[in-house]
Amino acid sequence: MIINLSEIGRIYSPFKKIEGMPVQPIGAEEVKGEIHVSKEYEKGLKDIDGFSHLTLIYYLHKCEGHNLEVTPFLDNSAHGVFATRSPKRPNNLGISVVQLDKVEGNILHISNVDVLDGTPVIDIKPYVPQLYEKTVKNLKVGWFENKHGDAVNKKADKRFL
Amino acid sequence: MIINLSEIGRIYSPFKKIEGMPVQPIGAEEVKGEIHVSKEYEKGLKDIDGFSHLTLIYYLHKCEGHNLEVTPFLDNSAHGVFATRSPKRPNNLGISVVQLDKVEGNILHISNVDVLDGTPVIDIKPYVPQLYEKTVKNLKVGWFENKHGDAVNKKADKRFL
Numbered sequence: 001m002i003i004n005l006s007e008i009g010r011i012y013s014p015f016k017k018i019e020g021m022p023v024q025p026i027g028a029e030e031v032k033g034e035i036h037v038s039k040e041y042e043k044g045l046k047d048i049d050g051f052s053h054l055t056l057i058y059y060l061h062k063c064e065g066h067n068l069e070v071t072p073f074l075d076n077s078a079h080g081v082f083a084t085r086s087p088k089r090p091n092n093l094g095i096s097v098v099q100l101d102k103v104e105g106n107i108l109h110i111s112n113v114d115v116l117d118g119t120p121v122i123d124i125k126p127y128v129p130q131l132y133e134k135t136v137k138n139l140k141v142g143w144f145e146n147k148h149g150d151a152v153n154k155k156a157d158k159r160f161l
Numbered sequence: 162m163i164i165n166l167s168e169i170g171r172i173y174s175p176f177k178k179i180e181g182m183p184v185q186p187i188g189a190e191e192v193k194g195e196i197h198v199s200k201e202y203e204k205g206l207k208d209i210d211g212f213s214h215l216t217l218i219y220y221l222h223k224c225e226g227h228n229l230e231v232t233p234f235l236d237n238s239a240h241g242v243f244a245t246r247s248p249k250r251p252n253n254l255g256i257s258v259v260q261l262d263k264v265e266g267n268i269l270h271i272s273n274v275d276v277l278d279g280t281p282v283i284d285i286k287p288y289v290p291q292l293y294e295k296t297v298k299n300l301k302v303g304w305f306e307n308k309h310g311d312a313v314n315k316k317a318d319k320r321f322l
Contacts, residue, residue, distance in 0.1 A: 001167070001168045001220070001222070001281050002165060002166070002167055003165070003166045003167070003168070003220050003281070003283070004163060004164070004165055004166075005163070005164045005165075005166060005252045005254075006162070006163055006164070006251070006252065007162045007164070008251050008252070024292040024293070025292060025293035025296050026291075026292055026293060026295055026296055028296075029295075029296050037243075041229065041243075041251060043229040043230060043241060044229040044230070044241040044242040044243045044244075044250075044251070045241045045243055045244070046230060046239075046240055046241030046244060047240040047241055047244040047303060047304060048241055048243055048244040048303070049303075050244070050301065050302075050303025050304060051244065051301060051302060051303040052297075052299055052300050052301035052302075053297055053300060055256065057218065057252075057254055057256070059162070059164050061162070068202065068204040068205040069204060069205070069207060078207075079207055079208040080204060080205040080206045080207030080208055080209055081205040082198075082202075082205045082206055082209055082284075082285040082286070082287075083205075083206070083207060083208040083209040083211070083212065083287055084287070085286055085287070085289075085292075089205075089284065090167070090169050090202060090205070090284070091166045091167065091169065091218075091283050091284050093166075093218055093283065093284050095216065095218070095256065095286065096293070097293045097296070097297065099296070099297075099298075112293075112296045120162050120164070122164070122252050122254065123243075123250065123251070123252050123254050124243040125243070125246055125256065126243075126244055126245070126246070126302065126303060126305065127297075127300075127302075128246075128302045128305045128309060129297075129300075130187075130302065130305070130309040130310075131185040131186060131187055131246075131305075131309055131312055132185070132186035132187060132257070132258045132273075134187055134190075135186050135187055135189075135190050135258070135260070135273045136213075136214055136258065136260075136288075136290075137260075138213055139213050139214060139288075139290075140211065140212060140213035141211075141212060141213075141287065141288075141289045141291065142208060142209070142210075142211025142212040142287060143208060143211060144287065144289050144291070144292075148289060148291040148292055149291075151292055
């Protein structure tokens with residue numbers, strides 16, 4: 001099945017190129033950005049200002065193609081792409097949880113932005129962990145186990161361009 | 162920008178129709194399902210068995226079109242669609258966190274499945290909350306505040322068909 005999506009807006013951030021970007025949200029604390037939602041979708045933002053955090057789905061527009069096995073930024077060995085958050089993946093979609101600071105019409109002011117400037121947004125959902133957190137028991141995070149702490153300072157290189 | 166995606170597999174679940182489905186993951190605890198990843202992507206699953214939970218992005222293939230304001234299952238008043246998890250949204254994408262029980266070749270056995278049988282999967286990512294949880298401070302969940310507990314027993318009706 002082929003699925004056609006349209007962007008609903010764009011994300012603007014201080015990251016003009018992939019190289020040097022934070023590789024995960026915890027490396028992007030306090031980084032400010034904006035989402036400019038297309039005017040035609042502005043009515044869909046009603047009451048979004050009651051939420052402190054949003055989950056964004058966006059299109060990794062600078063990544064072309066994909067690799068099925070990748071050596072991610074946080075490790076030295078190769079893993080299947082679906083066991084990583086590598087951007088060079090089938091369908092090239094990214095997810096981030098960002099902080100919503102203020103809403104002005106069709107513009108959302110956000111923080112903790114680990115996204116490239118000009119990234120097309122596909123969907124915006126309220127972040128409500130209460131809806132699934134209780135189902136998460138005995139969490140295991142595979143090869144991230146002793147690596148996720150490194151994500152705070154790790155920056156991207158060109159490997160996924 | 163128009164974005165073309167291809168399904169990477171299908172999700173199979175006990176839910177053959179939308180009516181009567183759980184509306185959120187906490188209403189689907191213990192519900193078993195399978196993801197059949199297309200053979201061409203099987204190599205991308207290497208090492209995924211180290212993770213206990215996965216984040217799925219899927220296409221809500223039974224929803225056509227969208228409403229910008231919706232009255233969600235958990236409330237009696239209308240909200241902007243981006244302040245809800247209504248499936249009838251621009252681009253009709255859903256996100257769920259599911260438990261990974263076992264991997265057999267290209268088949269992932271999963272639990273906590275709040276997804277319709279036959280749903281096309283767009284992406285599979287490891288669930289690693291350590292990568293963003295520390296950035297989430299002073300959580301506010303808007304109109305869900307006194308409602309999210311109701312999601313345990315709430316079932317879907319036909320309103321988003």
